[in-house]
Every structure is written in structure tokens, then in C-alpha cells.
Amino acid sequence: MSTFDLVVRGGRIADGSGGEIFSGDVAVKDGVVAEVGSVSGTAAREINADGALVTPGFVDIHTHYDGQVTWDSQLTPSSWHGVTTAVMGNCGVGFAPCKAEDHTRLIRLMEGVEDIPFPVLADGLPWNWESFPEYLDSLSSKTFDIDFAAQVPHAALRVFVMGERGANRDMATGDDIATMATLAREAIEAGALGFTTSRTLNHQTSEGDPTPTLTAAEDELMGIALEIGKAGKGVLQVVSDFKKRRDEMEMFQRIVEKSGRPMSISVAQTDLAPDAWKWLLSEIEGANERGLEMRAQVAPRPVGILVGLELTLNPFTAYPAYAEIEDAPLAEKVAKLSDPAFRARMLSNEPSSDHPFVQSLIRQFDQMFPLGDVPDYEPTPDKMLGAQAKAQGKSVEELALEYLMADGGRGPGTGMLLFPFLNYANGSLDPSYAMMQHPNSVMGLSDGGAHMGTICDGSFSTTLLQHWTRDRTRGPKLDLPFVIRAQTAQTARAVGLSDRGLLKPGMKADINVIDHAGLRLHAPEIAHDLPGGGRRLLQRADGYVATVVSGETVYENGQPTGALPGRLIRG
Numbered sequence: 063m064s065t066f067d068l069v070v071r072g073g074r075i076a077d078g079s080g081g082e083i084f085s086g087d088v089a090v091k092d093g094v095v096a097e098v099g100s101v102s103g104t105a106a107r108e109i110n111a112d113g114a115l116v117t118p119g120f121v122d123i124h125t126h127y128d129g130q131v132t133w134d135s136q137l138t139p140s141s142w143h144g145v146t147t148a149v150m151g152n153c154g155v156g157f158a159p160c161k162a163e164d165h166t167r168l169i170r171l172m173e174g175v176e177d178i179p180f181p182v183l184a185d186g187l188p189w190n191w192e193s194f195p196e197y198l199d200s201l202s203s204k205t206f207d208i209d210f211a212a213q214v215p216h217a218a219l220r221v222f223v224m225g226e227r228g229a230n231r232d233m234a235t236g237d238d239i240a241t242m243a244t245l246a247r248e249a250i251e252a253g254a255l256g257f258t259t260s261r262t263l264n265h266q267t268s269e270g271d272p273t274p275t276l277t278a279a280e281d282e283l284m285g286i287a288l289e290i291g292k293a294g295k296g297v298l299q300v301v302s303d304f305k306k307r308r309d310e311m312e313m314f315q316r317i318v319e320k321s322g323r324p325m326s327i328s329v330a331q332t333d334l335a336p337d338a339w340k341w342l343l344s345e346i347e348g349a350n351e352r353g354l355e356m357r358a359q360v361a362p363r364p365v366g367i368l369v370g371l372e373l374t375l376n377p378f379t380a381y382p383a384y385a386e387i388e389d390a391p392l393a394e395k396v397a398k399l400s401d402p403a404f405r406a407r408m409l410s411n412e413p414s415s416d417h418p419f420v421q422s423l424i425r426q427f428d429q430m431f432p433l434g435d436v437p438d439y440e441p442t443p444d445k446m447l448g449a450q451a452k453a454q455g456k457s458v459e460e461l462a463l464e465y466l467m468a469d470g471g472r473g474p475g476t477g478m479l480l481f482p483f484l485n486y487a488n489g490s491l492d493p494s495y496a497m498m499q500h501p502n503s504v505m506g507l508s509d510g511g512a513h514m515g516t517i518c519d520g521s522f523s524t525t526l527l528q529h530w531t532r533d534r535t536r537g538p539k540l541d542l543p544f545v546i547r548a549q550t551a552q553t554a555r556a557v558g559l560s561d562r563g564l565l566k567p568g569m570k571a572d573i574n575v576i577d578h579a580g581l582r583l584h585a586p587e588i589a590h591d592l593p594g595g596g597r598r599l600l601q602r603a604d605g606y607v608a609t610v611v612s613g614e615t616v617y618e619n620g621q622p623t624g625a626l627p628g629r630l631i632r633g
Contacts, residue, residue, distance in 0.1 A: 065103030066091050067613050070575060073111030077565040078118040080547035088116060090571040093612040093627075098565055109608050109615070111575045115542075118550040118565050119146025119208075119572030119611065120523045123326075123504070123557050124299075124359060126176050126512035127210060128156045131201055133186040133593055135626055139520040139600050140510035141208045142620065146572035146611050147631070148510060149557055151213030153301050154260040154275045157187060158197030158214075159222040159245060165189055167229060167267075168218055174268040175260075176512035177374055179596050186593035194245065195252035198630060206628035207616045209572075211557070213299065214249035216259035216275045216286075229274050234282045242282070243289035250290055253632025255557050256297035257290055259283065261310070263303060280313050287321035295633055297557050298325040299359075304342070311345045315354055324355035326556060328507060329497060330365060336487035339497060346502045357556055359506030360497040362526050363439040364482035367419060367516050368599065369430070371395050371471040372588055373478070374515030377423035377462065380413035396471050399463060409459055423481055427458040430479040432465050435585050439525060440491045440536055447479065478586065492537055498530075498548065499540075504556045505549045514598035518586040521601045523549055528581045528605075542578075558633055573610040581605030 068090040076083050077098065087101035097103075125148045127137050140148050150156070155175050160168055169183045191197040194214055201212075220228035223241045228234075234242070246257050265273040290296045298317070304310050318325045329342050342358065349356045369375050372392050378384045387398045398404050413424045423430075428448025431441045443449055447465075451458040462479060471477040485494050497503055510520030526549060530540040554563030562570040582604040589600050602620065609617040614627040 064106045065089075066096055066101070066105040068107045068109070068571070068610070068615075069101050069103070069105035070109045070111050070116055070573060070610075071101070073114050073116030073575060075116045075565060076543050076546040078547055078550040078563050080543050080551075083115075083543060088565055088573060090573075090610070090613040093571055095565055095567055095569050095571050097567060107615070109575055111607070114607055115576040115578045116565070117144075117546045117574045117576065118563050118569075119574055119609065120144045120549045121147045121149075121553040121557075121559065121563055122508055122510060122523065122549075123149045123553045124152050124506035124508055125150045125510040125520070126152060126155070126178075127510065128212070129172065129178060129183050129186060130511050131204070131206070131210060132188055135205060136207045136622065137210060137511065137628070139518070139602070140508070141609070141617065142602055142606070143521050143523045144574040144576065144606055144609055145208060145510070145520075145523060146574075146609065147209045147211065147554070147559065147562060149211045149213065149255060150511065151215050151254070152258050152299055153265060154216040154258050154273060155265070156212075156215035156218050158191055158194045158218060160189075160218055161192060161222060162189070164221050164225075167221060170267045170269060171217055171273065174270075175265040175273060176509070177514055177516045178512060179514065179592075180268065181594045182514070182592045182596035194249035194254065198253050198632065201630045204630070205626035207622065207626055208611055208628040209631050210628070211255045211559075211631045211633065212253070213256040213258045214246055214254045216257065216278070217273055219245060220274045220278070229271075231272065231274055231277050233279060239282050239285040243286045246286045247289045247293050250293045250296040250633065253630075254296065255559075255633040256299055257286060258299040261300065261302035265301075280316075283313070284317055284320065287317045287323060291321035291323050295558060296323055298323050300325060301328040304338070307338070307341065311342070315349050315356070318349070318354045318356055324357070324556075326357040326359045326504060326506065329358035329360055329503070330484040330507070331487050331493040332484060333487045339493060343497065343500050343502070347500070350502050356502065358497065358500065358503040360494065360500075360503045361485060361507040361519070362494055362498060362505070362522055362530060363491065363519075364480070364486040365484035365507065365517070365519065366480045366482035366486070367423070368478050368480055368518060368586060369423060369466070370478040371466050372597070373599070375417075375419055375423065376466070377413070377420060377427065378408070380415040380420050380424045381408045382411050383408035392471050396467050399467055405460075405463065409457075422483065426481065427462055430462065430481045433478060433480055433585050437583055437585050439529065440534065442536070443489055472588065490536055495537060495540075504552055506553070514592070514596070516599075518599040518601045521583055521603065524581065524583045524603045527576070527578065528583055532578065532581070559631070571610060571613040573608075575607040575609075577605045577607055
């Protein structure tokens with residue numbers, strides 16, 4: 063009879079602690095790590111990890127799988143990139159609690175904020191819940207490739223309690239706040255890992271209305287946080303524009319101090335204020351020095367909009383003549399745009415758009431860049447569209463069209479351009495390097511499961527390993543043990559998960575076996591595999607030899623094994 067259920071043999075172990083990598087084996091029994099080191103016992107199954115990197119499974123604390131978990135058993139693309147635990151419900155958006163009359167309202171909000179199309183959500187969501195605990199119960203009997211956890215979203219909570227007044231951002235009354243606070247605590251005690259809210263104008267419904275939480279007053283946020291504090295568990299997650307940055311930061315610090323609950327804040331470099339992130343990190347550092355547990359959620363590469371003829375955003379929609387082909391099939395669009403006469407007529411008119419991101423695109427054509435089939439997320443200045451157009455003696459608009467039409471507008475890495483709007487104001491990732499190294503930062507912001515036709519950043523974990531520990535040439539790299547710890551033990555602890563993120567006896571047996579030298583991120587591509595044939599961007603990678611969840615191998619060489627040990631986890 064075998065001693066263990068599984069042994070991963072002969073790997074280079076980065077155990078998640080940040081300590082030196084060492085050679086050894088990892089043995090698993092009953093879904094937990096039993097031994098680490100030189101394992102002599104036999105096993106029912108073995109994975110040959112000779113020369114491979116062996117790590118804990120990655121814990122991604124910023125995803126939006128709130129809809130996908132109701133219709134899909136595979137939380138791709140995150141699970142393709144070594145993620146074994148995904149935390150959803152970020153940015154204050156989600157689908158519970160929700161009354162029947164507000165289904166469409168919350169779908170419109172998610173459609174606008176996270177670019178998940180209305181037909182997909184309308185077809186896919188079963189709506190067999192009203193309260194947040196009922197939402198968790200509806201998911202608890204389902205099986206998945208990886209684990210996931212939920213957070214209670216402020217927008218859904220506000221609309222549930224206040225109805226139209228909540229959606230219209232009216233001030234909450236004392237009774238409103240008391241009810242929201244009670245329901246938030248009920249959600250935490252039912253298993254939600256935290257409470258999330260948004261205070262950014264970037265978050266709007268698909269009809270252009272700001273998120274219901276945009277202007278929520280301090281007494282509302284404080285009332286909810288204080289009640290969560292009484293539960294003795296639960297984290298707070300915030301995204302904000304920091305228009306009145308001093309007032310807002312002081313408010314967040316008061317909330318953390320009085321509630322006793324930890325808070326994470328999204329931090330990235332913006333083009334309009336390229337040094338503001340330094341102030342935010344300084345404030346978060348000062349808060350921690352005063353005993354307040356606050357973290358900056360940061361990203362390892364530019365956060366950018368992917369544009370293409372088949373994607374949600376396309377700068378040429380701002381040109382009047384494009385309206386003639388906007389609803390045409392892709393092949394027809396490419397054929398028409400290949401006609402020099404039509405192209406010249408289209409480009410001869412001034413572009414105009416009411417969409418804020420399209421306005422940015424047409425103003426900053428020169429700042430876009432092609433990803434190529436081997437994506438480069440830190441391109442040199444000569445790779446930017448403006449520099450390329452100048453070198454080739456073309457207008458930047460003409461060159462952009464050439465890229466968008468390549469391979470019929472559909473090829474992986476072709477037919478797409480990336481417009482970086484965060485973390486690339488200076489044309490390098492040096493700000494990201496500084497943010498990731500800050501002692502009060504935590505990896506986040508991947509948005510796995512969201513932005514189906516605009517952003518494909520669920521692959522952040524692979525970028526961290528490939529670019530930051532191996533391939534970077536434009537500045538210093540990061541140490542491999544640091545990067546592993548940053549997306550395992552650190553992220554797990556940031557949301558209160560103490561049973562995973564380390565390869566130590568007694569810890570949950572979530573494991574990655576990775577060919578570090580052969581790790582290769584592929585370019586994003588389009589799939590039509592959502593409910594109703596909906597479209598989404600996906601990104602794959604080579605080099606993941608095996609991914610193990612609760613002791614069961616769920617992926618081998620990037621392919622699913624059919625095992626579905628993943629579950630909803632409750633805080």
C-alpha cells in the first residue's frame with residue numbers, strides 16, 4: 063500500500079517563504095502536504111519534476127469570475143497560468159445580493175465596468191439566489207478546476223438596500239447604512255472574504271452612468287466597515303481616482319483604524335499624474351508605521367486596452383465612414399478597409415467620439431504598440447506605433463490599420479494593438495519594479511474573468527515569472543524566490559487565507575511544476591466560447607508541466623486532466 067497519494071520528485075523547490083530554492087520532493091496525503099525534502103515513501107502517483115521549478119499554487123486576489131463560476135467549471139484563463147485560488151467580487155461589482163427587479167441593473171453595471179457582454183450574462187446567470195449567503199450556497203455544490211472565493215460588492219449591496227436611490231448615488235440614510243452593514247456582516251459570516259467598493263469614474267454602467275458607489279459618504283463606508291469589524295474577519299478592497307487625494311486617504315485610514323480590518327488599495331502609474339503612485343505608497347507606508355494594515359495592490363506590467371476590428375474598442379469607430387462597416391462581418395470589414403479609396407475617404411474626415419477611451423485612443427495613436435506572437439510588454443521607444451510610422455514614412459493611422467488587418471484581423475498577436483494607460487507613462491516598467499518591491503504592496507489587479515474584449519491580464523502570474531525573473535533587459539530583474547512568495551504566501555495572507563501559499567507539511571496541496579527555462583507566454587487571441595457564443599480574449603502559456611489542486615493534478619502540459627477538485631472556499 064502506498065504511503066502517499068502523490069509525490070512530486072526531484073524538483074527545484076521554491077516553497078513560497080522567500081527562502082533559497084532547494085532540491086527535493088513534495089509528498090501529498092489527503093489533499094495536504096505531508097513531507098518536503100527527501101521523500102523515501104511510495105506514492106499512488108508520481109510527477110517527475112527533475113530540473114523543474116516546484117512552487118505553491120498561485121493565489122490571485124483580484125479577479126471577476128462572479129458570473130463565470132455560475133456556468134463554467136474551468137476558471138480560464140487564470141487556471142492556465144498556475145493560479146489555484148482566485149478571489150472574485152472586486153471593485154464593488156458582482157451579482158449578490160440582488161432582487162429580481164434589479165437583475166438587469168447589475169448586469170448593465172458589470173457589462174460597463176468589466177466588459178462582460180449583456181447577452182453573455184443574461185444567458186449564463188441562473189439567478190437562483192437573492193441574498194449573498196444564497197449566492198454562496200448556489201455555488202457550494204459545484205466543482206471546478208481551481209478554488210475560488212467571493213467578496214461582497216458594495217454596488218450590489220447598495221442597490222439591494224436602496225433601490226433606485228442607490229443606483230442614482232443618493233446619500234444613504236441612517237437606516238440604509240444600518241441595513242447595508244448588517245447584510246455585509248452576514249455575507250462575511252457566511253464566507254465572503256471581504257467587502258469591496260469603487261470610487262473611480264472609469265467604472266460606469268454600459269449606459270454611461272457612474273457606479274452607484276462613486277460618491278458614497280464616509281458614514282456609509284464607516285458604518286459597513288465597523289459592522290464587518292465586529293465579525294473579527296474580512297478584508298476591505300478599494301479602487302479610487304483620489305481626486306481629493308489627501309481627504310480620501312485620510313478617510314480610508316480612519317476606516318481601517320476604527321474597524322480594525324485590513325484594506326488594499328489599487329495603485330498604478332497614470333499618464334496624467336505619473337508620480338502620484340509614489341505619494342500613495344508613501345501614505346500607505348506611513349499608515350503601516352502607525353499600526354494600520356494597508357496594502358497597495360500593484361501590477362507587473364502595463365495595464366492597457368487591446369484594440370482590434372473584432373474587439374470592444376477600435377479607434378477607427380471615431381471616423382464617420384467607419385459606421386458603414388461597423389456591423390459587418392470581420393472578413394467584410396477587412397476587405398473594405400483594404401480598398402485604398404475607402405480607406406482614404408475614411409481617414410480624410412476628423413474623428414470624433416463620446417467614448418472616453420476612444421477619445422484617448424485617437425489622441426494617442428502613436429503610443430500604441432503591437433504585441434506580436436511573443437508578447438513584449440516592455441517595448442523600447444522604437445517599437446511604439448508613432449516611431450514605427452515615422453521610420454516607415456507612413457501616417458500612424460495607416461500603420462495602425464495595417465496591423466489591425468493583419469492575418470484577416472484575427473491572428474494571435476496580430477490584428478491587435480495595445481494602448482497602455484497605466485504603468486507605462488515613462489516608457490518603461492521601472493515604476494512597476496519599484497511598486498512590486500515596496501514592503502506594503504501585494505500583487506493584484508489581474509482582472510481574470512473580466513474585460514472580455516479589451517484587456518487580457520489574467521496571465522500576470524506568467525509575466526512575473528517569465529519577464530521579471532528571466533527575460534527582462536531594460537532594468538533589474540526580481541529574484542525568483544521573491545516572485546514566488548509574492549504570488550503565493552503574500553497574496554494568500556493578504557486576504558486571510560492561512561491554509562495555502564506555502565509548501566510546508568500541513569498546508570493545502572496546491573502545487574505548480576514549471577519548466578522555468580521553457581516558460582513562454584503566447585499572444586492574446588479571440589475565442590467564442592461564452593454563453594450564447596459570446597466572445598472573449600484568452601491567453602495561453604507553455605511551460606506549466608503540472609498544476610495540482612488539493613493533491614489532484616488538474617492540468618498537465620497546459621491540458622486539463624478532467625479532475626475538478628476546486629471548490630468555493632469560505633473565509
